[in-house]
Amino acid sequence: MRTKPPPSLLSLTIDSAVLNLSDISDLSSIPDHILLDLFLRILRAGKLTEKVLRLFIATGKDEVISLVEALNIRHVLTPVLPTIQGVLKNSEMSQAVINDNEVDIVIGALHADLTTFMNEWKPIFSRFHLIIVKDPDLKEELQIPEGFRADVYSKADIERVVGSSSSIRFSGYSCRYFGFLISRKKYVVCIDDDCVPAKDNAGYLVDAVAQHVSNLQTPATPFFFNTLYDPFRKGADFVRGYPFSLREGVNCAVSCGLWLNMADLDAPTQALKPRQKNVRYVDAVLTVPARALLPMSGINVAFNREAIGPAIGPALRLTGEGKLRWETVEDIWCGMCVKVICDHLGLGVKTGLPYVWRTERGDAVQSLKKEWEGVKLMEDVVPFFQSLKLPQSATTAEVCMVEIAKAVKEQLGKAHPVFSQAAETMVEWVKLWKTVASG
């Protein structure tokens, strides 16, 4: 039975204040001893931002000022962190050491005005190198705000690198694959241009990049399901009955994130439930078990380019493919290839955190008026990948891709011409990868 005494009303009030910090605009009427307690709890909760720090300093109270000096807290550009070594571990992310030079953020620009998008992501993106690829079909000039280390690529650049005779069309959402091709970093994080940072259940902004990299840097466990999800997360572990020989895990090649607000639903589902929003923040990362396939959404995804780069390429293009996610399945197809290849090569795929906030766009009912080619094709696609076996001799992602392309041509080619085209695109992609990406 529980023997801990219940918390005092004062303690509960201070905790409530920590949670509702954003509503507080003036701390001057708070008694000194409570003020200090509040300050320390805010530090411990990792909620000391520039704004909050200013609130405390504005009280003019000596104790607060001396505490700020003693802890060596300085006004810095976001994020603000106290500089006490190690003790105030306010987030699991602080355990993952992210080397800025190992990460590229690839953005496929399907909208010309990226100002809001980039500014919303600034606290998270500003330390990394960005590769922005403009959809070749987009006529207007891109608007990109200041303050980023970004390289922008447009139609002319794509044609220069790839050659104008290439059958691969890097248009629409497939423009981001060009970004993957020219990246030279170990990790690539890719987020759709209609997503902004989400907030978790405690109200903190989710650093999607840090979470993705953390997912990719910690092992995956595809051979046995852990009921407490990611065993490498702080506060979790492998449960009783989990074989010890499987606890080392394997390299994680892909990290699939999720979406709050507008979930990644297909057009029929979205049309049926126009008002449904995804409000459920599921605080878990888990490895998708070996041999289990999943729909890998391209909206919020990251991968280890060194481990699996060639497998993440354009292939399946719908005849009526559009500029809305539910008018495409290119990422879903890509995900099937990737999962089969990862299973074959003994790499892991994780899903779950991080969340991004996806804004509303497009009319599902209008999209329904187009033929829902993608939905019909999936009925052939899934059984094909479920039964696909790669030969033992395929030991690299490139060879695996070529083998898959062969099988696609043989088995799916007759069903629909888009599949034959997909097979050809995959082969060409691998050739392109070998010349451009490995150079």
Next chain:
Amino acid sequence: MAAPTPLLKDELDIVIPTIRNLDFLEMWRPFFQPYHLIIVQDGDPSKTIKVPQGFDYELYNRNDINRILGPKANCISFKDSACRCFGYMVSKKKYIYTIDDDCFVATNPSGQQINALEQHIKNLLCPSTPFFFNTLYEPYREGADFVRGYPFSLREGVPTAVSHGLWLNIPDYDAPTQLVKPLERNTRYVDAIMTIPKGTLFPMCGMNLAFDRDLIGPAMYFGLMGDGQPIGRYDDMWAGWCCKVICDHLGLGIKTGLPYIYHSKASNPFVNLRKEYKGIFWQEDIIPFFQSIVLPKEATTVQKCYLVLAKQVKEKLSKIDPYFDKLADAMVTWIEAWDELNPAGASLANGKK
């Protein structure tokens, strides 16, 4: 607005193994009182276990088990909570919920008490999706759905045979992990239910577990543990591996995730280590065994599948230790006893409708 979850009070039994007392039931009273309880009293049968007032129950001690099963009683463990599976066998209901006597009502992040039983019923009454992973987890939940790319032909799902709940506070760690992290507590409330994909094994914990007896009951044998046995704390694991293999074969689903209960008592890690010790080594062979099992097409009922499993255990695992020979025999005895006590159930084609 979703329809209210049916109580199923005449279709569900709550099976509780105990050796101490049932004080924990007081906290569960608002949720459990409508239901019939099956108490399986382990240990000294001469001791009287007091059941709190107002509960409708039947209680079985070791004498009762011996009387009812006769020579077959040797398949039921003694001095181990594995004895709970006797409760599954004697129940006449469609659904079983089993819970340990050190598990209490948990609260969700909003501070509300969690009605674990209601969530288990929800999980069991709605389909599972083992053939394709839905990244938004349980698609039938309010506020969720199947994501883009999920084949429509797979959206009907399959019947759910097992609902595996989780635990806040004391996590279900093995002894070595407990020794290394004695203070770790599970404080993370993961608001998800998910189907464990076909072909994937998992460690099934019996602390907070519900299942459809008609669909999978005979596979819920918790093995030979405790007194006189070389191993302990692998009862639920064993049942879980058998169930998963059979569910995969029969096209049934197993879910894990919500609901949470609050697990209050950390068992002694040194005692646990002695019980688990052999299991830690044996499972390295047991897991590949289960991963490579292929059940024949002709095995169309749970009992048939289980008997095939028992045969395979005898053939392939006996070389690890003679224990598995005994276990294989006990698995057969269990099925015989099950069919004796549940005559109509034997002819039910489980799973495939």
